Amino acid sequence: MKKIGRCVVSLCALLCIAPLPADAENIDVIVMVDITWSLHDSFPDIEQYLLGTLLTDVLHNGDTFHLLWFSDHPETMITEMVAGPETRNEIRSRLQGLVNLQWPFGKYTDLVSAIDYLISFTGNRSGDNQKLIILITDGIHDPPPGKDVPQNLEALTETFLRQAEEIKRHGWSLHILKTTPESADRQGQADVFFKSLEEGADAVVTPYDTERKEDLLPEATGFARIRFPADLGEVGRRFVIPFTVENQQKKPLTLTVRRILYEDTNIAASPATVTAPAEGTVNLRTEVELPAGFPEGQRIITLRLEFENGDRVIGDTG
Numbered sequence: 665m666k667k668i669g670r671c672v673v674s675l676c677a678l679l680c681i682a683p684l685p686a687d688a689e690n691i692d693v694i695v696m697v698d699i700t701w702s703l704h705d706s707f708p709d710i711e712q713y714l715l716g717t718l719l720t721d722v723l724h725n726g727d728t729f730h731l732l733w734f735s736d737h738p739e740t741m742i743t744e745m746v747a748g749p750e751t752r753n754e755i756r757s758r759l760q761g762l763v764n765l766q767w768p769f770g771k772y773t774d775l776v777s778a779i780d781y782l783i784s785f786t787g788n789r790s791g792d793n794q795k796l797i798i799l800i801t802d803g804i805h806d807p808p809p810g811k812d813v814p815q816n817l818e819a820l821t822e823t824f825l826r827q828a829e830e831i832k833r834h835g836w837s838l839h840i841l842k843t844t845p846e847s848a849d850r851q852g853q854a855d856v857f858f859k860s861l862e863e864g865a866d867a868v869v870t871p872y873d874t875e876r877k878e879d880l881l882p883e884a885t886g887f888a889r890i891r892f893p894a895d896l897g898e899v900g901r902r903f904v905i906p907f908t909v910e911n912q913q914k915k916p917l918t919l920t921v922r923r924i925l926y927e928d929t930n931i932a933a934s935p936a937t938v939t940a941p942a943e944g945t946v947n948l949r950t951e952v953e954l955p956a957g958f959p960e961g962q963r964i965i966t967l968r969l970e971f972e973n974g975d976r977v978i979g980d981t982g
Contacts, residue, residue: 689973690726691794693718696782698801699733699762700773703843706872710800711759714841714880719759720752722887722976728793729755732785734778736771736808740785775805775857776814779827786836795836798884799867802845803854821856828864838867841884868914882978886912888919888940889978890948890969901958902933907948911940920972921950926965929955935972 695715697703703710719729723746731742744755778801786795805820814820831838840861845854861867870883882889891908905924911917918939924932933951940946971977 689792689794690724690728691796691976692728692730692786692789693723693796693798694730694732694782694786694789695798696732696734696738696778696800698735698773698775698778698843700735700771700802700804703800703802706843706874707762709874709877710841710872710880711762713877714798714884715759716756717881718885719746719756722881722885722978723752724976728789730785731759732782734774734781736774738774738778738781772806772808773804774807774811775801775803776807776820776823776827777811779824783827783830787834795834796885797831797836797838798841799838800841800843802843803857804845804850805853805857806850817853817856820853821860824857824860825864828861828867831861831865831867836865837886838865839884839886840867840869841872841880842869843872882910882912885976885978887976887978888912888917890919892967892979901956902951902953904949904951907950908945909938909940909948910945911943913942915942916940917942919948919975919977921948921969922972923970924950924952925968925970926955931955931967 697707697710715731723729725746725748728745729742730740732738732740742755742758744751746752746755782797782799786797789795814823838861840858842854842858845851858867858869862869868886870880873879881887889910889912891910893906896903896905909917909919916939918937920935920937921932922935923930931952931954933953936948936950938946938948969977969979
């Protein structure tokens with residue numbers, strides 16, 4: 665077989681951009697952001713590495729993106745169905761505009777009212793779509809004066825547990841990105857909030873780490889990540905791509921790569937299925953064949969992976 669000299673494969677387009685299978689389910693992604701001052705400096709990175717990438721590289725056409733925010737009161741800012749590039753660009757532009765927000769509501773934080781609002785908002789959405797909730801907060805409850813709120817930590821804990829049970833009862837997937845409070849003396853109160861949601865709603869709590877920004881999306885959503893080899897070395901027209909699948913979930917995950925697209929041509933020899941252990945990794949070896957006439961020499965190419973049932977998977981070059 666004629667060899668292609670040193671084919672370097674850089675999969676710079678992330679996954680699931682290809683059309684959804686007809687029977688695939690759409691999802692509602694509901695992001696609720698604490699816009700108090702403690703999050704102000706972190707928001708540009710959160711917008712870039714979590715919200716922006718989620719919108720442009722993971723969500724399918726037909727999914728719906730919601731952005732809620734709260735400080736002394738909650739509000740709905742964005743509710744849009746993803747319909748194509750124009751919709752994605754419009755939503756992304758509005759997200760980027762938040763970076764320049766003066767954050768005028770940052771003095772108080774009514775976390776109890778925010779979670780009640782989130783529960784009501786999510787409950788009013790169509791029951792047909794899976795719900796993924798991403799909550800971004802430091803966990804501090806500091807309502808404005810005169811607000812009727814729990815008077816002590818015990819009562820506040822009971823309130824958070826009640827809210828957590830309501831979330832769990834509906835079966836919504838809740839992921840919390842935990843930011844650092846401005847005031848260290850309130851860390852105990854924040855711990856009560858996060859523990860209540862972890863225990864009562866099976867929430868996944870991820871600390872925001874400025875040194876690991878690139879991991880925000882998989883860790884804050886629970887989506888699996890598939891790592892692409894950066895350099896395949898010297899290959900022929902038919903060869904095997906060794907992927908690595910990282911499962912973020914606390915249960916095993918089975919994925920089937922249905923097609924691998926190069927310039928809209930499926931180059932996968934056959935579908936490939938693999939089961940990743942809970943919070944573990946597994947190798948996925950997929951045989952591909954480049955189209956006839958593919959030029960020799962060192963090249964960088966872009967591939968897109970299409971998964972069975974429209975599974976959401978995040979791509980990353982190794």
